[in-house]
Amino acid sequence: MAQFAGEGFAESDVLPRAGKRDLLREYSLEITAKDGDSFEEAAPSLVPGTAVSVTFLPGDDPDMRVATAARVKRLGFEPVSHLSARRLRSEQELETMLARLRDEAGVTRVFVVAGDLAQPSGPYEDALSIIRSGLLEKYGIRHVGIAGYPEGHPDISEEKLWQAMRDKISVLRDVGQKVDITTQFGFDTEPVLKWLERLRQEGIEARVRIGVAGPASVKTLLRYAARCGVAASAKVMSKYGASILNLFNTAGPERFVSELAESLDPARHGDVTLHFYPFGGVKTTAEWIRKASR
Ligand SMILES: NC(=O)C1=CN([C@@H]2O[C@H](COP(=O)(O)OP(=O)(O)OC[C@H]3O[C@@H](n4cnc5c(N)ncnc54)[C@H](O)[C@@H]3O)[C@@H](O)[C@H]2O)C=CC1
Numbered sequence: 260m261a262q263f264a265g266e267g268f269a270e271s272d273v274l275p276r277a278g279k280r281d282l283l284r285e286y287s288l289e290i291t292a293k294d295g296d297s298f299e300e301a302a303p304s305l306v307p308g309t310a311v312s313v314t315f316l317p318g319d320d321p322d323m324r325v326a327t328a329a330r331v332k333r334l335g336f337e338p339v340s341h342l343s344a345r346r347l348r349s350e351q352e353l354e355t356m357l358a359r360l361r362d363e364a365g366v367t368r369v370f371v372v373a374g375d376l377a378q379p380s381g382p383y384e385d386a387l388s389i390i391r392s393g394l395l396e397k398y399g400i401r402h403v404g405i406a407g408y409p410e411g412h413p414d415i416s417e418e419k420l421w422q423a424m425r426d427k428i429s430v431l432r433d434v435g436q437k438v439d440i441t442t443q444f445g446f447d448t449e450p451v452l453k454w455l456e457r458l459r460q461e462g463i464e465a466r467v468r469i470g471v472a473g474p475a476s477v478k479t480l481l482r483y484a485a486r487c488g489v490a491a492s493a494k495v496m497s498k499y500g501a502s503i504l505n506l507f508n509t510a511g512p513e514r515f516v517s518e519l520a521e522s523l524d525p526a527r528h529g530d531v532t533l534h535f536y537p538f539g540g541v542k543t544t545a546e547w548i549r550k551a552s553r
């Protein structure tokens with residue numbers, strides 16, 4: 260890369276940056292139903308048409324979930340509504356939600372996840388039971404996201420997670436849905452790369468959106484990690500670029516994303532992009548993405 264020397268670039272500046280831009284193409288972002296206002300503020304920093312997930316958290320009211328999805332659409336983005344299987348109390352509740360998302364927000368994409376409850380509140384025990392219900396197609400959904408766990412899940416065995424992954428992929432293919440997989444956020448790239456290889460060995464070719472935490476205080480990152488069952492040891496956090504001794508410092512995903520960009524090989528890891536979890540800092544995350552994409 261000698262030709263760059265005269266232009267003031269070091270090789271190390273040029274190669275990873277090209278990789279990072281590739282990785283950031285068609286990124287997605289996640290907001291909660293309550294984040295409508297901060298999302299509107301952040302919107303000018305985001306690429307129009309970006310897929311924006313709206314979570315299905317306990318205590319969020321359904322009107323707000325629909326209204327936020329509608330706002331995402333109105334602002335020129337693609338709303339991806341989360342459906343938490345275990346939080347749904349009846350088939351009627353799912354039908355009503357899907358009908359409203361279609362009619363009031365023009366939603367055609369959902370992300371289907373089990374939900375953190377130890378027991379289902381109604382007829383849907385897992386993501387697969389929603390996928391199999393036939394209701395997604397009935398209400399015009401054409402693209403379904405499912406969850407991936409590079410570090411495993413504290414309450415679900417590896418074997419069960421992989422079986423669920425194969426089953427979901429296979430049924431979604433049978434019913435003709437487009438599919439992508441969004442991973443749980445994490446602070447270590449190593450398990451992510453290993454998991455991607457395994458996924459591709461399983462013959463699963465769907466696009467993978469690697470979960471990345473937006474810039475936040477170390478305290479916030481640790482709080483969400485604890486809540487979501489994500490590993491955040493002092494060692495892992497230090498590799499991420501965050502010292503757990505400085506809880507009020509901000510830590511961003513610079514190192515994590517650069518490492519991924521350098522290590523990913525499309526031939527081995529397939530179609531991969533990033534999914535950002537802003538943890539309250541929607542505008543900060545949008546700004547970070549804009550700068551990193553340049
Ligand atoms: N990655 C993410 O962004 C998110 C992940 N989660 C949580 O991840 C877990 C797995 O979700 P999916 O991948 O959609 O699994 P899934 O719906 O495909 O289920 C896989 C298997 O694990 C069992 N299972 C699911 N949730 C469980 C739980 N909380 N406790 C014990 N067993 C459970 C199911 O019965 C099924 O046999 C859920 O607890 C979910 O709420 C929740 C929200 C977001």
Ligand SMILES: Nc1nc(=O)c2c([nH]1)NC[C@@H]1CN(c3ccc(C(=O)N[C@@H](CCC(=O)O)C(=O)O)cc3)CN21
Nearest residue numbers: 291293294314316375443444482486487488536538539
């Ligand atoms: N196991 C698991 N469960 C989840 O619910 C979950 C994951 N994993 N992985 C990542 C995403 C991100 N998640 C979340 C969860 C909660 C808020 C949330 O409660 N936000 C509050 C602020 C609460 C606080 O500051 O503690 C809000 O009002 O928006 C946001 C994103 C949900 N997701």
